Amino acid sequence: xxxxxxxxxxxxxxSGVESAANIFSRACAAMGYNIFGKREFYSNIKGExxxxxxxxxxxxxxxxxxxxxxxxxxxxxxxxxxxxEVIENGAIIYDSDIAQSSxxxxxxINAEYKTKLxxxxxxxxxxxxxxxxxxxxxxxxxxVSFKSxxxxxxxxxxxxxxxxxxxxxxxxxxxxxxxxxxxxxxTLMESIDAxxxxxxxxAELNRNAANYSYNFATAKFSDFTFTLxxxxxxxxxxxxxxxxxxxxxxxxxxxxxxxxxxxxxxxxESVYLEANEIIDVKENRPGSTLxxxxxxxxxxxxxxxxxxxxxxxxxxxxxxxxxxLMSESLGWAGINEVPIVITLYQRSGPSTGLPTRHGxxxxxxxxxxxxxxxxxxxxxxxxxxxxxxxxxxxxNYAEQYQLPVIHMMDKFLASSVVTCRRFDTExxxxxxxxxxxxxxxxxxxxxxxxxxxxxxxxxxxxLENGIFWNTGDESxxxxxxxxxxxxxxxMMDKRLSKLDYxxxxxxxxxxxxxxxxxxxxxxxxxxxxxxxxxxxEMLKSQNIxxxxxxxxxxxxxxxxxxxFLLKDVKTLxxxxxxxVGQLGELLKQHMQRVPDYYVLKYTGRTMTSTELYNSIKDIxxxxxxxxxxxxxxx
Amino acid sequence: MALKLGDxxxxxxxxxxxxxxxxxxxxxxxxxxxEMQIPRHKAAIFSGIGCSGKTSHFINVNGVHTLxxxxxxxxxxxxxxxxxxxxxxxxxxxxxxxxxxxxFVAAGRRNLDMTYIIFNNGVYGLTKGQASPTLKLGxxxxxxxxxxxxxxxxPIGLAITSGFTFVARSYAYDVRHLKDTIIAAVKHKGLSFIxxxxxxxxxxxxxxxxxxxxxxxxxKMTTPRIYxxxxxxxxxxxxxxxxxxxxxxxxxxxxxxxxxxxxxxIGVFYKNEIISQYEKRITDKIPNYLENxxxxxxxxxxxxxxxxxxxxxxxxxx
Numbered sequence: 001x002x003x004x005x006x007x008x009x010x011x012x013x014x015s016g017v018e019s020a021a022n023i024f025s026r027a028c029a030a031m032g033y034n035i036f037g038k039r040e041f042y043s044n045i046k047g048e049x050x051x052x053x054x055x056x057x058x059x060x061x062x063x064x065x066x067x068x069x070x071x072x073x074x075x076x077x078x079x080x081x082x083x084x085e086v087i088e089n090g091a092i093i094y095d096s097d098i099a100q101s102s103x104x105x106x107x108x109i110n111a112e113y114k115t116k117l118x119x120x121x122x123x124x125x126x127x128x129x130x131x132x133x134x135x136x137x138x139x140x141x142x143x144v145s146f147k148s149x150x151x152x153x154x155x156x157x158x159x160x161x162x163x164x165x166x167x168x169x170x171x172x173x174x175x176x177x178x179x180x181x182x183x184x185x186x187t188l189m190e191s192i193d194a195x196x197x198x199x200x201x202x203a204e205l206n207r208n209a210a211n212y213s214y215n216f217a218t219a220k221f222s223d224f225t226f227t228l229x230x231x232x233x234x235x236x237x238x239x240x241x242x243x244x245x246x247x248x249x250x251x252x253x254x255x256x257x258x259x260x261x262x263x264x265x266x267x268x269e270s271v272y273l274e275a276n277e278i279i280d281v282k283e284n285r286p287g288s289t290l291x292x293x294x295x296x297x298x299x300x301x302x303x304x305x306x307x308x309x310x311x312x313x314x315x316x317x318x319x320x321x322x323x324x325l326m327s328e329s330l331g332w333a334g335i336n337e338v339p340i341v342i343t344l345y346q347r348s349g350p351s352t353g354l355p356t357r358h359g360x361x362x363x364x365x366x367x368x369x370x371x372x373x374x375x376x377x378x379x380x381x382x383x384x385x386x387x388x389x390x391x392x393x394x395x396n397y398a399e400q401y402q403l404p405v406i407h408m409m410d411k412f413l414a415s416s417v418v419t420c421r422r423f424d425t426e427x428x429x430x431x432x433x434x435x436x437x438x439x440x441x442x443x444x445x446x447x448x449x450x451x452x453x454x455x456x457x458x459x460x461x462x463l464e465n466g467i468f469w470n471t472g473d474e475s476x477x478x479x480x481x482x483x484x485x486x487x488x489x490x491m492m493d494k495r496l497s498k499l500d501y502x503x504x505x506x507x508x509x510x511x512x513x514x515x516x517x518x519x520x521x522x523x524x525x526x527x528x529x530x531x532x533x534x535x536x537e538m539l540k541s542q543n544i545x546x547x548x549x550x551x552x553x554x555x556x557x558x559x560x561x562x563x564f565l566l567k568d569v570k571t572l573x574x575x576x577x578x579x580v581g582q583l584g585e586l587l588k589q590h591m592q593r594v595p596d597y598y599v600l601k602y603t604g605r606t607m608t609s610t611e612l613y614n615s616i617k618d619i620x621x622x623x624x625x626x627x628x629x630x631x632x633x634x
Numbered sequence: 635m636a637l638k639l640g641d642x643x644x645x646x647x648x649x650x651x652x653x654x655x656x657x658x659x660x661x662x663x664x665x666x667x668x669e670m671q672i673p674r675h676k677a678a679i680f681s682g683i684g685c686s687g688k689t690s691h692f693i694n695v696n697g698v699h700t701l702x703x704x705x706x707x708x709x710x711x712x713x714x715x716x717x718x719x720x721x722x723x724x725x726x727x728x729x730x731x732x733x734x735x736x737x738f739v740a741a742g743r744r745n746l747d748m749t750y751i752i753f754n755n756g757v758y759g760l761t762k763g764q765a766s767p768t769l770k771l772g773x774x775x776x777x778x779x780x781x782x783x784x785x786x787x788x789p790i791g792l793a794i795t796s797g798f799t800f801v802a803r804s805y806a807y808d809v810r811h812l813k814d815t816i817i818a819a820v821k822h823k824g825l826s827f828i829x830x831x832x833x834x835x836x837x838x839x840x841x842x843x844x845x846x847x848x849x850x851x852x853x854k855m856t857t858p859r860i861y862x863x864x865x866x867x868x869x870x871x872x873x874x875x876x877x878x879x880x881x882x883x884x885x886x887x888x889x890x891x892x893x894x895x896x897x898x899x900i901g902v903f904y905k906n907e908i909i910s911q912y913e914k915r916i917t918d919k920i921p922n923y924l925e926n927x928x929x930x931x932x933x934x935x936x937x938x939x940x941x942x943x944x945x946x947x948x949x950x951x952x
Contacts, residue, residue, distance in 0.1 A: 029952035238950040252941045254933025257715050277920060280942040287931045287941070288920040290714060295740035299707040302700070302737075306680075306711020309698065310929040314715070332701055392939075419952060425943055430934035461696050462716050462929065464675045469691060471699035472683070480646050480691050481699075 003033070003058045005069040005181070005226055008085070009173055010051035010078030012108075013044050019195065020072075020170035021052035021417070025239065026191035027178060028056045029419050032233035036061045036530070037417035038606060040634070043264070043355045048108050049077045051634070054417070058231045062383065062530030066610035066632050069226055070180070072173040074146060076101035076127045077108060080117060081634040083130040088138030089225055092131065093176050093217075095169075096143035102126045142180065142221045146172055153212045159205075168209050175210040179217025180224040188214065238423070242416045243269040245384040245423075246343050246409060249391025250315060251279055251289060252425045255341070257314040259292040259303035264356050265414040266319045266345040297322035301329040301342070308333075308340045309470070311435065311460035313395050315341040320349045320362050323406075327369040330404055334374025336470045336479075337448070337456070337495065339398035339405075339433075343391070346410040348604045357604025358411040360526055360577040364585065366406045367555040375498040377401065378555035380408035382513075382529030385420040387413065390552070392428040393510060400433035400505075401498050402455055408554070412527040412577070412606040434458050439465040446477040453501060454494045499556040511558035513550045514565050520620065521547030521569040523595070525554060525583055527606070528575045534609030535616060546616060551583065557590040566593065573619060575599045577607065581627075598627045605633030639668040646691045653843075655806030655832030656685055659753060660692050662804075662812040663722065667695065670817060672720050680709035682725030682734065684760045686753040689724050703733030706741045706750060713748050715928040717913055720820060721748040728758050728766040731787045735767075741825060742796030744912040749819045749826045750798075752789060753806075755834035756841055763837030770894075776839040790891035793827040794884060794904050800826035801887065801904040805860055806833065807843060811900065818902065824911050831860075831898070846898070863890065863901030872906040880906070 007024060011017045018039060025035045036055045042048035053064050068085040071078070073094045080103050086092055103114050103125035117125035121133055131141055146169050154162035162168065171192070178188050188210055196203035240248075247269045250258065260270040274291035281287045294300045300316045307314035318326065323344055333340050344366060348359030366378045377397050381387035387409060398405045434457045439445050447468035449456045456477075459466030469479030474491060476482045503511075515533065522532055529550050536546050549565050551558070566572065574584040574595035581598045588594055599615045601607050611630045618624035642664040650656050667677055677695035681687045683702035690697030700708045709723040730738055730752045741750070756769040763777035767787040774781040793801045800822040804812040812830065819826035833843050848857040863870070868890070872883045887904040916923045932940050 026952065237952055238947060239952045240950055244950070248943060248946065251946075252939050252943055254931070254939065254941065256928035256931055256933065257711070259711065276946060280945060281932065281940050282935075282942045284932055284940060285922060285926060287926065287933070288923060288928070290916065290920070290923070290928050292714065294707070295736055298704060299737055299740065302704045302707025303711030303714065306698075306708040306713075307715040307928065308711075309708075310712050310716040310719070312715040312928040312931075313933065314711070314928075328701060329704065422947055422951065423943065425939050425941060428939050429937050430939055431937065432934075460929070461678050461698075461712055462676060462719055464673075467675050467694070467696045469697040469699070471691070472701055473699065479697070480644075481688070 003056070003228065003231070005057070005228065006053060006055045006065055006067060007070045007072070007177060008051055008053045008068045008082060009072040010049060010082060011074050012046065013041055013048045013050045014046035015074070016167055016170040017050050017052050020174050021054055022195055023171065023188070023191045024174045024177065025054050025417055026194060027183070027187040028054070028228065029237070029239045030187040030190060031183065031228065032231040033058055033228070034061050035239060035417065035419045036063060038064060038412065039415045040605065041356050049081055051078065051082070056228065061534060063534045063609040064606065066608045070177050072177055074169045074173065076103070077106050079127050079130050080106070080109060080125065083134050084120070086134055086139045089140065091140045091142055091180060091224055092134055093142045093144060093173065093180070094131070095146045097145055097147060099128045099131065099143065100126065140224060142176070144176060149213060149216065153209060156212070157208055162205070162209070168206070171206045171209050172213045175213035176217040178228070179214040180221045181226060181228040182218065183228040184230060185211065185214050236422045237419050239417065239419045240384055241268070242384050242414045242418070243272060245381070245387035246317070246391045246407070247272045248423055249388040251276070252388070252423070252428055253313065253392035253395050253430060255289065255313045255315050255395060256287065257290050257304070257307035257312045258316060259294045259300040260317050261294050261297045261300050261322055263319045263322045265347055265411040266317045266322070266343070268414060269317045269343065269345070297325040298329065301326040304340050305329060305333050305338050308338045309461050315343060317343040317345065319345050319347050321352065323362065323366070323369065330376070331370035331372055331374055332472045333404040334370065334376060335472060335495070337402040339402055341394045341398055341405045341407055343407045343409060345414050346408065348602070354604035356411070358577060358606050359602060359604060360410055360582070363408065363525070363554060363578070363582040366408060373492070373496060375401070375403050375495055376555060377403060377405040377502060377553070378408060379405060380526040380552055380554055381413070382526055382550050382552070384413060384416065384418050385423070388423045389427060392430070396429065396431040397502070397506070399435060400431055401502055402433065402458060403498060408526055410527050410577070435460070436463065436466060439463060441465050447479045448475060448477045448491070450477060450490060450494060454497045503556050503558060503560065506553065508561045511553040511561050512565065513552065515548040515550065517549070517565060517569060518545045518547035519568070519570040520573070521549060521566070521571070522573045522575055522616070523549045523551065523583065523587070524575040525551045528577060531607040531609040531612050532575060535612035538609065538613045539616060544620060554586065557586055559590045563591060571596045571619070573597045573599060573616065575612065577601050596626070597624060599630065600627065601630035603631055603633060608632055637668060637671055637674070639664060641674065642667050642694050644692055644694045648692055650685060650688070651836045653835040654685070655755065655834070656689070656753060658806035658809045658812065659751065659830055659832060660689050662809045662816055663689070664693055665809070665813045666816040666820065667693070669813070670820065676718060677720045677722070678712060680705050680712070680721065680723040682729035684726040684729055684758065686724055686726045686729070703729055704737065705729065706734065706737045709748060710741060710744065710746055713746050717747070717924055717927050722820065723748065723750045725752060726766070727752055727754040727756070727768045727789065731767040731789060731792070738792065739796040742793060742798045745797055745799055745825045745909060746912045747823055747825070749816070749828070751816070751828045751830055753832045754789060754829050755832045755838050757834050757837040759834050759837050773840055776837055788891055789829040790903050791888055794887050794891070797909070798827045799824035799906045799909050800902070802827070802902040803829040803831065803900045805831045805846065805900055808900070811862070815902070822905065823907050824909065831900070859896060859898045860900055861897060863899045863903065868901070870902040870905045872908055875908045
C-alpha cells in the first residue's frame, strides 16, 4: 500500500509557518519519503493568512493534491479557509482555545468570504461549527490547548520561559502531527538540529518541546489510521527550495555577475546567490558571484549587459513588472548580439496583479517584449530539478547564438520545496560559442563581421587587438552607426536568421520533452508539468493512457519537432496557468492547430494533480466544455 | 611604442553642427587618453543618446553607445566585472539629469572608480531644441514655443549630495582645461563627475560662446563670466575624516555651484578620497575580487564546469 499524505499548516504571516513546514519536510525526507511542498502567502509582512502544504509519499510525486490528510491550525482563519479540504479519516489538530471564535471577529476575512461561510455551513460561522462540519465528513478532531501544553511543559521541565513562547506553537504542531502518524521521533530531532544548527540554545528548547508534544500526541490521539513508517531511503537525494535550482545552476555554469532589483517571487534567488557569493573552484582559488542590488530593473539589465560585454557570464532575475521595465534594454542586447540571461519568475499580473501568487501570464510578453524585431530565446523549465540543468543550457544558448535568453520560471516553482535527485555538475557542459580568447595584431577585427552562419566571433572589453563598438542604432560590421538601406537589410537578416539557426542546431530533446504520445495528448509548458505527470499517473492506474508533451523552447517555436510529436494526436489539451491560453495562441500561429480543449487556471493558486485528473477525465468522458477553468485552493 | 593622439581618433565621419561644443569635448577626451597612455583595448567609452551619444564612435577605444538615460548602468556593469578597465561614461544633460537622474544618484551612492562627463547645453539638440533639465526657469531658447516652466537641476550640487567623490566643471571651448580636468577625474580614486558647459550653436541662443565670453554687443568688450576655482585659492579636497572638515568642503562646493550669470566657476569643486570606493566595499566581502574579478575567473575546463558545489549540495542532502 502506498503512503501518500498531505499535511497543511496555516497561520498568520510571520508566525513561523514556513519553519514548521521545513522541520516537518526534513523529518519526512530523512525517513526516505519524497516531499512536495508549496507555500501560499499574501503580499503582507505580518498578520494575513499564509499556509504551507506538504505532500509526503513513498512514490515519486511532482505536485500537491487537493485533499488534506492532516491540518494543523493555531488560528481560526486556517480552519475557516481549509475545513472542507480535509478528507474522511483525516485529522484536524487545532488549538482548542480558538473553538468559540467566529469569522466575524477576523478582520482578515472579507465580507464575501463570510457570506460564503454562512451559506456553506448553514449556520453561524464559528470555528466549532466548521469543525463539526468536518467531523460529520469523518474527519478526526484533535483539540489541544497549545497554551496549556506550553504551560505544563514549562512546569515539568522547570523552564518558566517556555510559557510565553508562542513561536513554539509551530514545533508543537509538527510534533503532534508526527506523533499521531506514529513516526519514529529520531528524525524529528535531527530535523530540528539541522534547522537550528547555528542556534544551539534554541535547538535545545525546540527539542524539548518536540519531545514533550510528540509523547503527548502518541498518548492522547492514538486512533489515527494513517501512519508514516520508515521507508527505504534512496541515496543521492536532496531537498531544495524552488529558487535554488536556478541559483545553483548559475553558480555551476559560471554565471559570475547578477545585478537585480528586489521583487517577489524572484529576489530569493539573488539573495541566495549573494549569501553564497564565494564559490569553491576545483583545483583553483575561490571564485565569486558578484550580486549587486540596483536602483531599479532598468539598471539591473543595463549592468547585466555591461557585464556580458566584458565576457562575464551575466544574468538578472526578475518578475513581470521588472521585466516590463527591462524591455528597452532587451532590444539593445538583441541588436548588439549580447549574451545575457534573464531569469523570469512569473507571477500573476497585469500590473501589480496578485504579487505573491502564481501565474504563467507572461509567455507572449516574453516573446514579444521590446520594440523592433530582434532574436531572443524564450525557454521554460517545468520543475526545480530540470531548472538547474536548463539554467546552464540557457547560458550556452546565449553565448552560442549571441542573443538574450529569457528563462521562464514562476511563483509555483519558486516557492515549492521538493526532494529530487542531487544536482550533478558533471552533466553540465559549458559552451561559450565564438568567444575569442586572443586576437592577433592587425587583424582588423570586426565585431559584427558577416559570416556564413551569421554568428560573428565575439571580442570582449579589455581584449587586446579586439576593440569594438556597440550602438543601439543600426550598425555596420565594426559597430558604427549606419543608415545605409542595404547594410540595414543584411544586418537584419544576419540577426533574425539566428532563429532558424537555433531550431536547426538545438537538439530535439532540448526543444520539447515527450512523456509519451497518445490519441489524447496534453501539451503544456513550465510548472504545470508536475501536476500533469501526477494526473497522468492517476489515470494510468485506471488504464487510461494520455500523452504529454512539455514544450521547453517557446521562441523560436519548435514547429518541426512539435509537428512530428503531434502527428497522431487526435485530441489536444492545452494546460496552462493563465486566462488566454497563451501556448494555444502560439499553436494557432505557428502550426495552425487549435487545441481541442483548454484547462486553465488564473486564481493565482497552483494547480493540483487532483484538479487536472478530474478535468482530463471529464474530457475523456466527453463531459467537458472546450474551456475548463480550475478553481481549487485558498 | 608610445601611442599618439591620432591613435585615439577613428575615421568615422563626424556629423555634429559646425561650431558645436561637442568637438572640444571629444578632442579633450582623446588628448587625455593619449597623455595618460591608456592602452586602447583597456579603455571603454560608454555614451548615452543624443548628439553626445555619438562620441564613442569618434574615439578609437572600445565604444558602447547605449540607451537614453541608461549609460551609467551599462558602464558600471562593465567596470564591476572588469575593474582593470578605464571607463568613461558620457552623455547629455537631458540624458543624465532628466531620464537618467535615478541612475545618476544611485551611481553616486556606489562610488565606483570611473568617470562621468555630462555635455551640458540646456537643450535637447537632436530632437530640435526642447528644454533640458539644466535650462533656467523662464528662459526661452530659440525653438521653445514658450518660456521654460521648470526650475533647473544643479548638476554640481546633485552630484555632491548623491555621493560623487570628485565633482568638477569645465568648458567645452577651453580644451586644455577640460583635458586636465578629465585626467584628474580619471586618476581620482572613486566616481568622478565633470559638468561640461557646452554651447549648442543651433538651439541654445542664450548660453552661447559669446555669452560665456561676456561679449557686450554695444561696447564690443568682453568681461568673461567663467573663472577658474583653482586661480582663487579654492581648495576642494577633503583632507581628513572629520565631520567639520567634510561639512566645510561640501558647503563651499554647494555655495559655488549656485554661482551663475556674472561669475561661473569651473575647476574642481569637491574631491574626497576618504569615502571608500565601491570596489573596496566588495573586497570586504569577496577578498580576491580585484585579482579574480568576474571577467577574469576560470569557469570551465574542457567544457566542464570548474565550480565545485559539493559542499552546498551536501548540506541539502537528506
